Amino acid sequence: MSPVLVADNGSDVVELGPALSIFDPVYFGIDEFGQPKRVPLIERNILIGGEPGSGKSGLLNGIVAHAALSLDCRLMLLDGKRVELGQWRKCADVFVGPNIEQALKLLKRLQILMDRRYDYLEECERRKIIPGDVFTAILLAIDEIAYFSATVGTKQQKEEFNLLLRDLVARGRAIGLIVAAATQRPSSKIIDTDLRDLFAWRFAGRCTNDSSSDIVLGHGWVAKGWSANAISPNNPGAGLLIAENGSPELLKVAYLDDRTCAAIAAYAATLRATAATEKAVSRVLRSVPPAA
Numbered sequence: 001m002s003p004v005l006v007a008d009n010g011s012d013v014v015e016l017g018p019a020l021s022i023f024d025p026v027y028f029g030i031d032e033f034g035q036p037k038r039v040p041l042i043e044r045n046i047l048i049g050g051e052p053g054s055g056k057s058g059l060l061n062g063i064v065a066h067a068a069l070s071l072d073c074r075l076m077l078l079d080g081k082r083v084e085l086g087q088w089r090k091c092a093d094v095f096v097g098p099n100i101e102q103a104l105k106l107l108k109r110l111q112i113l114m115d116r117r118y119d120y121l122e123e124c125e126r127r128k129i130i131p132g133d134v135f136t137a138i139l140l141a142i143d144e145i146a147y148f149s150a151t152v153g154t155k156q157q158k159e160e161f162n163l164l165l166r167d168l169v170a171r172g173r174a175i176g177l178i179v180a181a182a183t184q185r186p187s188s189k190i191i192d193t194d195l196r197d198l199f200a201w202r203f204a205g206r207c208t209n210d211s212s213s214d215i216v217l218g219h220g221w222v223a224k225g226w227s228a229n230a231i232s233p234n235n236p237g238a239g240l241l242i243a244e245n246g247s248p249e250l251l252k253v254a255y256l257d258d259r260t261c262a263a264i265a266a267y268a269a270t271l272r273a274t275a276a277t278e279k280a281v282s283r284v285l286r287s288v289p290p291a292a
């Protein structure tokens, strides 16, 4: 955590409490040597795949917890099951449950926001978001992709969801949009090679077969001896993490139980509300003309 976050409201300096930054690497868990594994997520996306109960939500919750504690990041959550990410609702700008219309609306809004941010960057002759930028990063967390892309809605809605998601994953990195998406159905119908390759980080928890493992990590890793099917079903949270152009590494991800998630979410919500009030006060104070 950064030492202490300080907000200047024009006349006072207000201590808000320890916070993180989305520009800090995110703690994922430990590697096979017992060393902490921290992963930079800014300007990147992550795909999390694995069979039910393999520990995907654990990793996704850890990422959302980091983002919730980062006042330089907004949260937008898509949760087909409602309860996987539900505890973070109070820290999020948007929470969409099992509703394809709302999900499409959110992705379209993000696409517009992305285009506007690119207009801004072009105007300023810049290429990407930087720490302390005029616009904040956004974490779009999705649990579970297949619910929106293959289960609910009409054929047209599913196709639209897939197209929008692909565009956000492909173009969102430079403007600070991080997509963290989980699926318990790592099949080529849900994650085709093109979409998979757009994710800079991929985590495969235990998979039901070798081909699902290759769908998450990339084709050919099973042949080289890396299969998430070899992970024990009694070891949830264990999985293979791969970075683009990297090799898989074995991790055991950290697990935040419900009570811990609730406590972090409550703290993060207070932090965010206080920061928002301070910003509003600061804006008002700045608009008051100085006494003659």
Ligand SMILES: Nc1ncnc2c1ncn2[C@@H]1O[C@H](COP(=O)(O)OP(=O)(O)OP(=O)(O)O)[C@@H](O)[C@H]1O
Pocket: 050, 051, 052, 053, 054, 055, 056, 057, 058, 059, 184, 205, 236, 237, 238, 252, 253, 254, 255
């Ligand atoms: N890192 C971990 N360490 C220890 N136990 C874990 C870990 N991750 C998950 N578990 C245990 O496994 C259970 C299932 O984990 P989790 O809900 O994250 O799986 P999942 O892959 O998201 O499942 P689903 O696809 O059904 O949502 C948890 O309730 C917890 O008891």
